[in-house]
Amino acid sequence: MPFARLATATTPTCHIGLGLAAVGRPGYINLGRARDLPAERSVEALRERTHDLLDAAYAQGVRYFDVARSYGRSEEFLADWLKSRPDVADVVVGSKWGYTYTADWSADAEQHEVKDHGLATYERQRAETDALLGDRLDLYQIHSVTPDSPALTDKDLHARLAEAAARGVTVGFSTSGPAQADAVRAALAVTVDGEPLFRTVQSTYNALETSAGPALAEAHAAGLTVIVKEGMANGRLAEPNAPAALRAVAEETTLGCDAVALALILRQPWAGVVLSGAATVTQLGSNLHAAVVDLDDHQLAGLAELVEDPAEYWERRGQLPWH
Template sequence: MPFARLASATTPTSRLGLGLAAVGRPGYINLGRDRDLPPERTVDALRTRTHELLDAAYAQGVRYVDAARSYGRSEEFLADWLARRPDAADVVVGSKWGYTYTADWSADAERHEVKDHSLAAYERQSAESEALLGDRLDLYQIHSVTPDSPALTDRELHARLAEAAGRGHTVGFSTSGPDQAAAIRAALAVRVDDEPLFRTVQSTYNALETSAAPALAEAHEAGLTVIVKEGMANGRLAGPEAPEELRAVAGETGQGCDAVALALALRQPWAGVVLSGAATALQLASNLHAAVVDLTDDQLTRLAGLAEDPRAYWERRGRLPWH
């Protein structure tokens, strides 16, 4: 698996990756975007910001980058950066298919993305991803699988994904929603020629949403690499929006709420890679301090009290505005 390259990295931040959801398009649901992004969110402005983040991440030891077809022009921005950074041959690149970006570079679009897990969507989007990223694409994931996703039962799709794996791609899936655990367990049962199809799983896990943890532990035990996304709950665990108990623990550690939130994910024994969704180099530097945060048993117990009912968590996430 390409992710074995991460395990052999020697830098403290090798288990932290950079996700490009927040900078590949002008509109997203993260809190604080008015503070984080340039007033004019042109294609060139966000291309420049993405390249600045990638430069900073690489310099600080980050070796996994996460994009998606629905993250606006994230794959394009990443491909441009890889072309001008031949020294970054050790970067592992992941992307996702299953959502189509429909906002036409507007932060105020009525719909920003459309979900489609059909074979036709895979064929179209995989061709688009490969046209941009070529042989630099290591991991290709189904985007936001839920228990009712046709991607879990479409045997023709499974055969095509297995063909991609035979050509050298790692095949994975991501999950979203209050039933992540059920989606993970259903995906673990998918086999082609009596072999497991999926080699990675990327799921939401943070101090507020912990419900997928048992299923992620099962995935890890089954040999999958686990990637944690939304470790800061789309900004709810950072800065002034952070819960009081998290702010208290952060004060005790001498680090920011963001670093503590990501450290909580990093310390899970099943977590292989934890994503930073930073939109500025300063945020990224603060996020990467998670690698040195050492949480005590008392602090972990206090943070465990922040967990919300998953349906309430996802209902609130669904109300976050695109801005």
């Protein structure tokens, strides 16, 4: 598996990856975008921002980069950076298919993405990804699987994914929504010719939303690499929006709320890669401090009080505006 390279990385930040959802398109649901991004969010401005982040991440030991077909031009930006940096052969690249970006580079579009887990969408988006990333693609994931997703039962799709795996691409899936645990367990049962199809799972897990934890532990025990997304809860766990309990722990550690929030995830024995969704180089540097945060039992108890009901968490997430 390509992900085996992360296990042999020598830097303490090897378990932190960089996701490009926030900088691959002008509009997203993260809080604080007006502060984090340039006033003019042109293609070239965000391409430059993305390359700055990738340079900084690589220099500080980050080796996993996460994009998706629906993240605007994230695959294009990453592909450009890879071509300009032939010395970065040790990075691991993951992308996702299943959502089509429809905002046409607008932050005010009526609809930003359309979900479809059908075989035709896979074939089209796989060709699009191949055209940009080619043999640099290590991991291809189904984007946001839910328990009712046809991707869990479509045998023709499973056969095509198994063919991709046989050619050397790791096949995985991501999850979203209040029933993430059910989706993970359903995906673990998917096999082709008696062999498990999926080798990675990417799920939302953070101080507010921990419901997928037991299922992710099961996935880890089954041999899957677990990737954690939305560790900052789309900015709800970062200053100035962080809850008081998190700010108190951050003050005790003398580090940022973001570093503490990500450190809480890194403590989980099943967490293989924890994604930073930083939009600035400064944010990235602060996120990477998570690798040195040491939380005691009292601090962990305080953070445990932040956990929300999954349905309430996802309802609130669904109300965050694209901006």
